[in-house]
Amino acid sequence: MGGKAARTAGELLAEAAAKLAQAGIADARREARMILAHVLGIDMAGAFGRPERPVGQAESDAFDRLVARRASREPWSRIVGVREFWSLPFKLSPDTLDPRPDSETLVQAVLDAMPNREAPLRLLDLGTGSGCLLLALLSELKRAWGLGVDLSPGAAAAAAANASALGLAGRACFIAGDWGRSLGGRFDAIIVNPPYIPQADIARLEPEVARWDPERALAGGADGLDAIRAVLPEAARLAAPDGLVALELGQGQAEAANRLATAAGLAVFARPTDLNGIERCLLMRPAGSGSAKKSWINEKY
Numbered sequence: 001m002g003g004k005a006a007r008t009a010g011e012l013l014a015e016a017a018a019k020l021a022q023a024g025i026a027d028a029r030r031e032a033r034m035i036l037a038h039v040l041g042i043d044m045a046g047a048f049g050r051p052e053r054p055v056g057q058a059e060s061d062a063f064d065r066l067v068a069r070r071a072s073r074e075p076w077s078r079i080v081g082v083r084e085f086w087s088l089p090f091k092l093s094p095d096t097l098d099p100r101p102d103s104e105t106l107v108q109a110v111l112d113a114m115p116n117r118e119a120p121l122r123l124l125d126l127g128t129g130s131g132c133l134l135l136a137l138l139s140e141l142k143r144a145w146g147l148g149v150d151l152s153p154g155a156a157a158a159a160a161a162n163a164s165a166l167g168l169a170g171r172a173c174f175i176a177g178d179w180g181r182s183l184g185g186r187f188d189a190i191i192v193n194p195p196y197i198p199q200a201d202i203a204r205l206e207p208e209v210a211r212w213d214p215e216r217a218l219a220g221g222a223d224g225l226d227a228i229r230a231v232l233p234e235a236a237r238l239a240a241p242d243g244l245v246a247l248e249l250g251q252g253q254a255e256a257a258n259r260l261a262t263a264a265g266l267a268v269f270a271r272p273t274d275l276n277g278i279e280r281c282l283l284m285r286p287a288g289s290g291s292a293k294k295s296w297i298n299e300k301y
Contacts, residue, residue: 007060010051012036016067023071031070038080039063073207086136090162095154096130097217098209103193105280106248107136109272110189113244113283117141124187124238125149126179126194126231129217131159131172133191138168148174149183151216180234189244190235194227196220196250224250228257232264236286239266245284254279262287 013032020028030044037044039062040055055063069079077083077098083090085099086107092098111117121144125134128148138146150156153176163172177183197218202210209218220227228247235245245266249257258268261284270283 006054006056008051009036009040009053009055012055012060012063013051016063019067019071023073025070025073031076032067034076035066035070036063039066073211075208075212078212083130083132085130085132086139088132088136088139088166090130090132090135091158091165092130093154093158095152095214096158097193097213099130099132102274102278102280103133103248104136105272105274106191106193106246107133109270109281109283110137110191110244110246111140113246113270114141114189118143119188120144121188122186122240123147124180124183124190126190126192126235127151127217127227128159128174129155129193131162131174133193134172135159135163135166135168137189137191138171139166145171146173147183147187148172149177149180150174151178152176152214155217179231180238183234183238185238186240187238187243188240189246190239191246192231192235193248194220194231196224196228196248196253198222198224220250223256224253225256225260228253228260232260232266235284236265239286241286243285245282247282247284249279249281251278254282257282 013036016032017029020031025031033044039059066079075098077092081092083092083099086104090099121141123134123137123144123146125146125148128134128150131148134146134148138144148159156174156176159174163169195218197220199219199222202218239245254271261268261282265287266284267287268282268284271279272281274280
């Protein structure tokens with residue numbers, strides 16, 4: 001008796017695209033090709049270049065399992081355990097936020113504000129998560145050293161593992177802590193990506209975010225500003241006299257965060273926007289630091 005006929009690549013892709021589309025995934029055909037390419041160990045062009053190609057039973061079964069996971073709205077980055085950010089691979093864990101492309105706005109803004117990228121700067125990353133912001137900056141600032149702090153010990157451990165994998169462990173340290181409350185000293189640049197989603201909005205986020213990102217890394221209280229209220233005074237205390245504080249924001253939060261920064265003793269000098277024109281972060285310096293503006297701002301701002 002003959003065995004079950006192998007399904008072809010074209011059949012697998014058509015079935016998967018239908019399942020993913022039914023699950024509400026926007027670019028279902030592209031995602032189906034991405035999954036098949038992953039299973040077969042080929043590039044995406046090869047995944048649909050030969051639709052008549054028979055796919056073995058083991059590979060077909062593995063493909064079906066991954067499609068089912070993606071159809072449940074598990075993010076692809078969670079399935080494979082890695083997210084690319086700033087062209088660097090970051091391993092994820094259940095304790096870490098999945099890095100978003102919007103956060104690259106903060107990295108670029110900090111780099112643009114650096115008058116000398118060869119300086120031996122001291123960086124602090126509050127709410128470090130996977131470590132993506134701090135490690136992206138360290139990859140560009142070759143003489144800088146950085147400390148990352150996260151409330152979750154699991155996130156701090158994941159960030160340390162990413163630093164080792166990227167060859168940056170010698171210039172990065174990660175600890176568990178409540179913002180900067182246990183820290184002393186001063187830092188040349190402080191970066192913060194706090195939880196800023198209003199609590200009531202979390203259930204309305206895409207399932208890939210609402211179901212899979214840790215809620216403590218998303219929820220910013222009733223108005224989304226609780227963590228910002230808590231962290232800005234700490235950032236003001238820890239910033240060097242001519243230091244930079246860079247804070248990531250949610251859409252529509254710039255004005256309120258600006259007022260909170262002023263109350264905390266920080267002066268906002270720029271509000272960079274992301275690729276969609278949304279004010280994505282605040283750049284600040286300690287209030288009354290007359291030399292800070294000249295030291296940190298370049299012509300872009």
